[in-house]
Amino acid sequence: MADFYKNILERWQNISTHRFFWPVFFAAGLAFSIVASAFDILDLYLQLILIYVGINIILTVSLNLVNGYMGEFSIGHAGFMAIGAYTASLLTVNVFPAGALNYLFPLAIIAGGVAASVIGLIVAIPSFKTRGDYLAIVTLAFGMIVKSGLENIEVIGGPRGFLGMSKLTTLPWVFFWTVLSVWIIRNLVYSKFGRGVLSIREDEIASDLMSVNTRQVKIIAFVVSSFFAGVAGGLFAHALQFINPRMFDIIKSTDILIMVYLGGIASIAGSIIGAVIYTILLEILRPLGIWRMVLMPLMLVLLMIYRPRGIMGMREARFFVPLRDLLAAKLWKQKNKEAPDASA
Amino acid sequence: MPLLEMKNITHRFEGLCAVANFNFQLTQGELVGIIGPNGAGKTTVFNLITGVYRATEGSIFFNGDELVGKTPHQITKMGVARTFQNIRLFKELTVLDNVRTAYFGEATYSPLEALLHMGRYRREETKITERALELLSVFQLDNAASELAKNLPYGLQRKLEIARALATNPQLLLLDEPAAGMNPNEIKQLMDFIGWIRKTFRLTIILIEHQMRLVMGICERLVVLDFGATIAQGLPAEIKSNPKVLEAYLGEEAAK
Numbered sequence: 022m023a024d025f026y027k028n029i030l031e032r033w034q035n036i037s038t039h040r041f042f043w044p045v046f047f048a049a050g051l052a053f054s055i056v057a058s059a060f061d062i063l064d065l066y067l068q069l070i071l072i073y074v075g076i077n078i079i080l081t082v083s084l085n086l087v088n089g090y091m092g093e094f095s096i097g098h099a100g101f102m103a104i105g106a107y108t109a110s111l112l113t114v115n116v117f118p119a120g121a122l123n124y125l126f127p128l129a130i131i132a133g134g135v136a137a138s139v140i141g142l143i144v145a146i147p148s149f150k151t152r153g154d155y156l157a158i159v160t161l162a163f164g165m166i167v168k169s170g171l172e173n174i175e176v177i178g179g180p181r182g183f184l185g186m187s188k189l190t191t192l193p194w195v196f197f198w199t200v201l202s203v204w205i206i207r208n209l210v211y212s213k214f215g216r217g218v219l220s221i222r223e224d225e226i227a228s229d230l231m232s233v234n235t236r237q238v239k240i241i242a243f244v245v246s247s248f249f250a251g252v253a254g255g256l257f258a259h260a261l262q263f264i265n266p267r268m269f270d271i272i273k274s275t276d277i278l279i280m281v282y283l284g285g286i287a288s289i290a291g292s293i294i295g296a297v298i299y300t301i302l303l304e305i306l307r308p309l310g311i312w313r314m315v316l317m318p319l320m321l322v323l324l325m326i327y328r329p330r331g332i333m334g335m336r337e338a339r340f341f342v343p344l345r346d347l348l349a350a351k352l353w354k355q356k357n358k359e360a361p362d363a364s365a
Numbered sequence: 366m367p368l369l370e371m372k373n374i375t376h377r378f379e380g381l382c383a384v385a386n387f388n389f390q391l392t393q394g395e396l397v398g399i400i401g402p403n404g405a406g407k408t409t410v411f412n413l414i415t416g417v418y419r420a421t422e423g424s425i426f427f428n429g430d431e432l433v434g435k436t437p438h439q440i441t442k443m444g445v446a447r448t449f450q451n452i453r454l455f456k457e458l459t460v461l462d463n464v465r466t467a468y469f470g471e472a473t474y475s476p477l478e479a480l481l482h483m484g485r486y487r488r489e490e491t492k493i494t495e496r497a498l499e500l501l502s503v504f505q506l507d508n509a510a511s512e513l514a515k516n517l518p519y520g521l522q523r524k525l526e527i528a529r530a531l532a533t534n535p536q537l538l539l540l541d542e543p544a545a546g547m548n549p550n551e552i553k554q555l556m557d558f559i560g561w562i563r564k565t566f567r568l569t570i571i572l573i574e575h576q577m578r579l580v581m582g583i584c585e586r587l588v589v590l591d592f593g594a595t596i597a598q599g600l601p602a603e604i605k606s607n608p609k610v611l612e613a614y615l616g617e618e619a620a621k
């Protein structure tokens with residue numbers, strides 16, 4: 022029996038590290054999500070939950086880049102989300118012609134991401150000088166500025182919020198953006214910039230002395246992270262069709278933090294697991310009403326005590342690791358084993 | 366032209382003068398030791414050369430280029446690498462990734478190519494990975510390539526730190542107390558090792574050390590610092606009997 026499972030596991034690992042795995046997975050998922058939403062295979066409630074799962078995966082993976090991989094503590098992620106949500110909504114409601122909305126929706130989402138990443142660039146600047154607790158406070162303040170800023174701009178509804186968006190966020194779009202964000206952040210992590218991000222977490226001075234341009238790396242991490250937070254915001258706004266500044270307060274940022282630390286820092290697989298578990302658990306526990314909000318933080322407390330690094334903490338599922346990195350040491354060993362034979 | 370030239374370098378930490386009017390010249394290929402009692406300013410000198418601190422006064426020339434005002438990664442790219450007194454590896458990264466991180470300055474692919482894993486990314490990553498493994502095999506660390514750096518024994522961590530520094534392809538290597546925490550037998554091995562990397566990688570080396578056995582054994586020239594000032598310079602044999610040096614180490618009374 023054990024052999025049977027081992028066999029399956031091995032086969033799965035072979036499949037999951039195949040170079041066509043990602044394209045095939047992507048095409049199949051996209052096809053399924055299109056069919057599922059077009060022919061009502063999944064009921065609308067289930068679709069909505071899946072949409073939230075996707076949005077939360079994007080938020081979690083992107084926050085993990087700064088909090089897990091880079092080791093900074095950003096508490097302002099919902100602020101970037103808000104900027105993306107408002108930018109995309111303003112575009113679809115006030116700027117884009119109503120007839121072409123379906124085609125222009127991706128543009129609105131990208132615009133939301135770009136707007137958020139421009140602000141991310143500004144937040145990256147204090148990170149040159151401060152880190153740890155102090156940078157956490159900077160990001161906390163940033164979140165507050167965004168929220169109260171939005172509350173005081175009457176044109177976009179102020180504290181009453183903004184509405185009028187059509188329901189443009191569909192399952193296929195969410196799937197597309199989720200896979201894209203996971204893929205791009207995974208690519209970043211397994212590149213020289215990713216190693217730069219990690220080395221900043223480990224020892225910033227040593228990193229700088231090993232030729233890592235720490236400022237450039239920090240900018241890239243913040244910009245990419247906030248870009249996808251903005252994307253998630255845009256998708257969120259067009260799924261709910263209503264936004265107000267209170268949705269993007271510190272509670273929302275805390276939610277994302279919980280998903281990051283539940284799934285595990287510095288792990289893409291962990292972020293996905295964390296986002297899925299947390300989103301679905303919140304739905305399952307809905308009958309508990311207000312007690313839900315007692316139970317979830319309690320879970321976080323227990324998690325921090327018993328598994329401070331989260332479910333996957335610092336570990337990665339194999340199929341997120343590029344083949345080169347996965348096999349480098351192994352291939353080298355093989356090559357070295359052959360070499361003495363050749364010379365003998 | 367000297368490889369490294371420090372002219373009238375002074376560095377103050379809010380009133381405390383860590384290095385005072387320090388002058389130093391280094392020729393290509395030399396192995397020079399910097400010694401001195403605790404707090405004499407030895408590590409500060411390294412931090413000034415590598416750009417961790419910016420000198421309050423004076424200038425530092427490396428191959429004729431001014432180093433004061435440059436950032437550490439720029440200076441590293443120019444060919445200065447260092448190790449640390451208390452090992453500063455990237456502990457949660459693998460041995461391989463510790464070394465690969467140091468190729469940051471050499472890889473030329475852009476952030477966009479990294480995000481999409483396209484263009485120069487593939488070619489350069491393959492090259493970097495191979496070169497890192499080659500370097501590790503020179504240090505006999507290639508079998509531990511996928512271990513986390515924190516799981517290596519102490520001696521190997523020291524070795525890995527030197528390997529990581531060499532990955533930046535330096536001309537000048539700064540070793541900050543490489544023998545700290547080693548027993549006499551290990552120090553003997555370290556002496557051979559330093560001599561060997563010096564020859565293999567054609568390095569110029571500056572060494573900070575407390576272990577007199579090591580310093581006297583391999584350094585061609587010594588600089589003695591005390592309270593941030595040079596109190597003596599010369600051949601190891603001369604330094605040994607220099608009254609000023611004895612005074613700094615043993616105190617005024619004992620030196621008499």
